[in-house]
Amino acid sequence: MAIANPVLSPAARSTQAPFVNEAFVDFTLALNKRLMQSALDEVENQLGREYDLVIGGRRLRTESKIVSTNPARPKQVVGIHSKAGTEHVQQAIDAAQTAFVSWSRTSATDRAGLLFRAAGLIRERKFEFCAWLVYEVGKNWGEADADVGETIDFLEFYGREALRLAGATTPIQFPGERNQLRYLPLGVGAVISPWNFPFAIMAGMTAAAIVCGNTVILKPSEDAPTIAARFVSLLEEAGLPDGVVNLCPGSGAEFGSALVEHPQTRFIAFTGSKTVGLQIHERAARTQPGQHFIKRTILEMGGKDSIIVDNNCDLDAAVQGVLASAFGFNGQKCSACSRAIVDAEVYNTFCDRLQTKVAEIKTGDPVENVYTGPVISEKAYRKVLGYLDIAKTEGVVINGGQAIETPEGGYYIAPTVVKDVAPTARIAQEEIFGPVLSVIRSKNFDDALAIANNTEYGLTGAIYSNSRENLERGQNEFHVGNLYLNRKCTGAMVGAHPFGGFNMSGTDSKAGGPDYLLLFTQAQSIAEKITKTSSTAEEQSDQMGM
Ligand SMILES: NC(=O)c1ccc[n+]([C@@H]2O[C@H](COP(=O)([O-])OP(=O)(O)OC[C@H]3O[C@@H](n4cnc5c(N)ncnc54)[C@H](O)[C@@H]3O)[C@@H](O)[C@H]2O)c1
Ligand SMILES: N[C@@H](CCC=O)C(=O)O
Numbered sequence: 001m002a003i004a005n006p007v008l009s010p011a012a013r014s015t016q017a018p019f020v021n022e023a024f025v026d027f028t029l030a031l032n033k034r035l036m037q038s039a040l041d042e043v044e045n046q047l048g049r050e051y052d053l054v055i056g057g058r059r060l061r062t063e064s065k066i067v068s069t070n071p072a073r074p075k076q077v078v079g080i081h082s083k084a085g086t087e088h089v090q091q092a093i094d095a096a097q098t099a100f101v102s103w104s105r106t107s108a109t110d111r112a113g114l115l116f117r118a119a120g121l122i123r124e125r126k127f128e129f130c131a132w133l134v135y136e137v138g139k140n141w142g143e144a145d146a147d148v149g150e151t152i153d154f155l156e157f158y159g160r161e162a163l164r165l166a167g168a169t170t171p172i173q174f175p176g177e178r179n180q181l182r183y184l185p186l187g188v189g190a191v192i193s194p195w196n197f198p199f200a201i202m203a204g205m206t207a208a209a210i211v212c213g214n215t216v217i218l219k220p221s222e223d224a225p226t227i228a229a230r231f232v233s234l235l236e237e238a239g240l241p242d243g244v245v246n247l248c249p250g251s252g253a254e255f256g257s258a259l260v261e262h263p264q265t266r267f268i269a270f271t272g273s274k275t276v277g278l279q280i281h282e283r284a285a286r287t288q289p290g291q292h293f294i295k296r297t298i299l300e301m302g303g304k305d306s307i308i309v310d311n312n313c314d315l316d317a318a319v320q321g322v323l324a325s326a327f328g329f330n331g332q333k334c335s336a337c338s339r340a341i342v343d344a345e346v347y348n349t350f351c352d353r354l355q356t357k358v359a360e361i362k363t364g365d366p367v368e369n370v371y372t373g374p375v376i377s378e379k380a381y382r383k384v385l386g387y388l389d390i391a392k393t394e395g396v397v398i399n400g401g402q403a404i405e406t407p408e409g410g411y412y413i414a415p416t417v418v419k420d421v422a423p424t425a426r427i428a429q430e431e432i433f434g435p436v437l438s439v440i441r442s443k444n445f446d447d448a449l450a451i452a453n454n455t456e457y458g459l460t461g462a463i464y465s466n467s468r469e470n471l472e473r474g475q476n477e478f479h480v481g482n483l484y485l486n487r488k489c490t491g492a493m494v495g496a497h498p499f500g501g502f503n504m505s506g507t508d509s510k511a512g513g514p515d516y517l518l519l520f521t522q523a524q525s526i527a528e529k530i531t532k533t534s535s536t537a538e539e540q541s542d543q544m545g546m
Contacts, residue, residue, distance in 0.1 A: 019157050021493050022149040025126065027141050027369065036141055039127035040367055043135060048077045051229040053084055053249070056095030057242025060088075066249050068226050071138040071374040072365045073408040078136045079226035084219070084250035086258040092246040093264045096188040096215040099243025104185045104213040106241075108166035111211050112159035117238035118207075119155035122148065129199060129230070136226050137198055138373040138410075140366045143329045146491070147199045151231075153494035154204035154512065161517050162211040170525070178528045183521040185213030186296060187266035190259045192252070192280070194272040195376055196332045196433075198224030203231050204511055205269040205298075210244055212520040214267070217246045219256050221272075223376050225249035252276060263288035267296040267520065274431070274457075274504050277301040298519050300499075300506040302431040303334045303459030305489050306452040308474070309350055310445060310465035311343035313486070318464035319353045321488040325462070326437040327361060327415045328490055330372050332380075334505070335460040335482065335490040339421075339428055340439045341448045347441050351398065351419050354439070358399040361415050365408075374411040375434050381411035384434035387427055388416060391436065394428075395421035400435070423451040431457070445470050449477050458502030462489040481508050 025032050047070075052059035062082040070076040084092070103111075122129060129151075130144035139147060170179040189209055193202035202220050209216045220228035232240075232247045248255060256276075260268055260283045270280050277299040284295040307325060309318045325337035342350045366373035375381050381403070388401055400414030413435055421428050421438040428438045442448035445467075452461055461480040465471050471485050481501040482492060492499040498513020500506055510516055 019153075019160050019495055021495065022123070022152045022156075024142070024149060025130075025145045027145075035127045036130060036369075039131040040134065043128060043131035047135060048080065050080045051082065051226065051249075053082045053088065054232055054245075054247040055088065055092050055243075056098065056246065057236075066222050066225055068136055068222075068224065070135050071376050072367070072410040074378070074410070075408070076135070078132075079229065081225045081229065081249045084248035084255045086254055088248055088250070089217075089255065089258045089262055092217045092248050092259075093188055093262055095243040095246050096217055097264065099241060100185070100188060100213075100215045103210070103215055103241060103244050106213070108162045108211075111213065112162045114235070114239055115155040115159035115162075115207050115211055118235055119152045119159070121234050121238055122152050122155070125234075126152075129227070132227050132230060133199060134366045136224050137195055137376060138366050139329060140371065140373060141369040144366075147197055150197070150200035150494060151203045154200060155207050157494050157512060158204070158208050158211050158517060161514065165212075165517055165521070174527065176530055178530055180526040182524045182526065183212065183518070184524050186520060186522055187214060187293075188264055189214050189216050189267035189269060189520075190256075190265050191216045191218045192256055192259075192268065192270040192272065193218070193220050193228070195221035195223035196329070196334075198227045199231065201271045201511075202228050205271065206231075206245060208511075208517055209267075209269060209520050212517055214520055215244045215246075217248055217259055217265075219248050219250055219252070219259060222249065222251065257283060260284055261286070261288060263291035265295065266293055267298065269298045269520070271300040274301045277506065278504075296519070298507060298509045300334070300501065300509055300511070301504060302433075302457060303336070303501060303505050304339065304429060304431050304455040304457045305335060305337050305460040305480070306339040306341050307337045307462040307464065307489055308442070308445075308448045308452055308478070309340060309342040309346065310448070310463065310467060310470055311345040312466045313346075313464035314466070315346055315350060315353065317486065319350065319357055321462065321464060322354060322437070323357050323361075325488040325490045327358070327372055327435050330375055330413070330415075330435045331437070332375065332433055333490050334501075335492065335499075336433075337462070337489050338432060338437060339452075340437060341423075341442050341451050342439060343445070343448065344441050344443055347439075351417075351439060354417060355398045358415050358417050363404055363412055363414065365406075365410065372415055372435060375413055376411070378411060380434065381413065384413050384432060384436065387430075387432045387434070387436055388413070391416065391418045391427050391438075394425040395419055395438065423454055429455055445473070449474070453477075453479050456504040459505035460484065460489040460492075460501070462487065479503070481505060481510075
């Protein structure tokens with residue numbers, strides 16, 4: 001199915017044009033609403049299909065399956081996926097290794113071209129991909145569009161970045177030598193992705209790896225394999241050679257860890273939880289028999305992100321920013337605000353205004369495009385409900401605090417605000433990854449900064465303040481990878497907000513930034529002495545001082 005979007009971008013952008021972020025779809029326009037509705041209808045007709053593993057371009061069907069279901073209606077099957085077991089690891093590595101021989105020698109222009117064509121195809125089918133995200137992970141239309149838009153951005157951005165890297169030179173040419181600096185691919189790598197940005201993060205890590213000449217085994221989340229399968233098919237349509245991306249949905253603990261430990265896996269690009277990220281870090285560090293390189297790990301992990309609300313700020317803007325950051329996609333973002341640290345002078349007013357606004361949030365089936373939908377799975381639902389029990393002992397619940405039951409049995413939890421939470425309380429320290437916000441009172445700005453820095457994480461943070469001095473102090477003292485001033489702490493844009501966290505939030509890889517591709521390469525420096533036989537006419541005349 002190809003649903004074109006005549007409003008936004010009728011044609012793929014010129015690859016020569018400077019990068020610009022993909023425009024968001026305006027769902028208030030009747031035409032876009034209609035296009036989205038018909039995409040939802042068409043995708044609904046495709047739910048429940050079977051998808052195979054893709055290894056070396058061949059489809060492989062397994063007995064064992066991963067069944068992906070709609071979190072809003074858990075009985076609705078989105079896709080049935082062949083499940084890679086540990087026995088598929090070697091097969092996938094071999095296919096990737098074979099493909100590496102030619103893909104690593106393919107020009108940067110051709111590799112970037114693949115990304116640009118894929119971006120163009122996704123742009124043409126934007127509503128269709130949004131619909132898949134609505135069904136598979138419960139995003140509302142705007143959140144789905146942001147995920148699809150970010151995917152296009154990653155493809156367009158990394159394509160251009162690869163061309164830029166291909167033109168790298170040494171800062172100087174040493175007299176009498178010809179000096180080169182080349183960024184070579186690493187080899188075969190693992191891409192292990194989470195379910196919460198199942199398109200953008202999965203496709204972004206994959207695209208970055210392959211545009212540098214690497215080949216990969218892609219292991220998407222068990223909660224979102226369908227979007228990955230559709231992405232790999234689209235890459236094939238865009239001209240992906242066999243074996244460059246090998247799609248292996250599988251269990252993280254089994255297939256994922258076997259892949260990480262394999263002696264031929266040269267790098268692991270992972271985005272997910274702290275616990276799994278640290279396990280990967282440890283396993284990858286252990287040298288396996290036959291391994292002759294140090295594995296590289298690119299690990300982006302969880303967050304416990306704070307917004308500081310200063311006593312002199314625009315309080316309505318702060319309420320709005322906290323609400324959007326805490327409850328956008330039900331707080332299921334690593335960047336989500338789960339701690340509002342509010343100055344004592346404005347604390348009560350802030351809590352009252354926030355309570356009123358949160359009470360207006362509509363929760364329901366994302367197909368209807370409501371603000372918040374279900375959490376991803378029964379496991380997540382149970383985990384968040386467990387934290388709601390803890391919340392009742394650690395603060396005063398002023399919104400939500402319970403599940404919302406529906407006839408379809410969706411995993412809904414009411415947007416929850418807990419005030420008077422101590423900075424060291426469990427709900428103020430542990431990543432809940434659901435619609436639960438703790439509000440913490442601070443004595444003054446110093447106290448607010450100390451509280452903001454008191455978790456093991458360091459991903460995003462924001463400050464609402466009208467004091468230049470405090471905003472500047474925040475820039476020096478609020479220790480997070482992505483700091484936002486007088487705006488929400490979610491919604492990083494490719495190119496503008498390179499994304500990645502400090503401390504236990506990860507290796508600060510800065511996805512969507514100018515340094516990201518370097519992580520997927522090894523730089524080689526070549527120096528050739530200029531001799532009569534090796535030099536060009538120009539170099540010979542330079543040598544002779546002409
Ligand atoms: N920092 C970021 O950029 C960022 C972005 C998105 C999500 N996240 C984080 O991701 C988490 C939510 O995603 P999730 O629930 O999918 O995370 P997760 O860690 O449970 O799973 C992530 C991926 O790792 C795989 N996996 C699980 N165990 C493994 C193992 N032992 N070895 C190898 N792979 C294994 C999973 O199958 C999945 O594909 C949250 O903590 C969130 O903060 C971080
Ligand atoms: N990049 C996203 C968060 C990704 C993690 O979940 C944001 O900026 O909100």
